[in-house]
Amino acid sequence: MQEARARLSHRPVLVAALDEYIEEETGHEFWILEDIEAAGGDSMAASKAPSPATRAMVEHAYETIRTGNPAAFFGMVYVLEGTSIAMASHGAGAVQASLGLPDDAFHYLTSHGALDQDHMVFFEKLMNRIDDPEDQRAIIDMANAMFRLFGALFAGIELEATRVPA
Numbered sequence: 001m002q003e004a005r006a007r008l009s010h011r012p013v014l015v016a017a018l019d020e021y022i023e024e025e026t027g028h029e030f031w032i033l034e035d036i037e038a039a040g041g042d043s044m045a046a047s048k049a050p051s052p053a054t055r056a057m058v059e060h061a062y063e064t065i066r067t068g069n070p071a072a073f074f075g076m077v078y079v080l081e082g083t084s085i086a087m088a089s090h091g092a093g094a095v096q097a098s099l100g101l102p103d104d105a106f107h108y109l110t111s112h113g114a115l116d117q118d119h120m121v122f123f124e125k126l127m128n129r130i131d132d133p134e135d136q137r138a139i140i141d142m143a144n145a146m147f148r149l150f151g152a153l154f155a156g157i158e159l160e161a162t163r164v165p166a
Helices: 002-007 012-025 028-038 052-067 070-099 103-127 133-155
Strands: none
Touching: 002 012, 002 052, 002 070, 012 070, 012 103, 028 103, 052 070, 052 133, 070 103, 070 133
């Protein structure tokens, strides 16, 4: 977000939107780490090197923002906010029920399903103001790439039944 903001400093509407996103999203990684601990997981292990799929997604975002049209960042926003709405609350409930985890293990996910609905209203209004065809194409291209890369995150999750004992 900071990188996109810096590259869009000449675009006050997009800078204002990024300022709002930055303020809203800063610190959420700590909620996730606390949820991991509450679920009995190792938050320190989760803080180590990302999976190859995560690394690819983040590297693609930075590369696009740095060398392409930085407005493309909003394509990533669309994917992450949209999938959060679709998956956060329902997914959290399903995982919690099937694993018998406490409510404390789902602060981030349960809060974001509803929050991200508000974010999408904000996002829609912002995108309706984007009239430059190059910006529109960059945003759409980033969204398409992020859907593929985000899907790879889930494809990389090892299923319990497929694990081989050491």
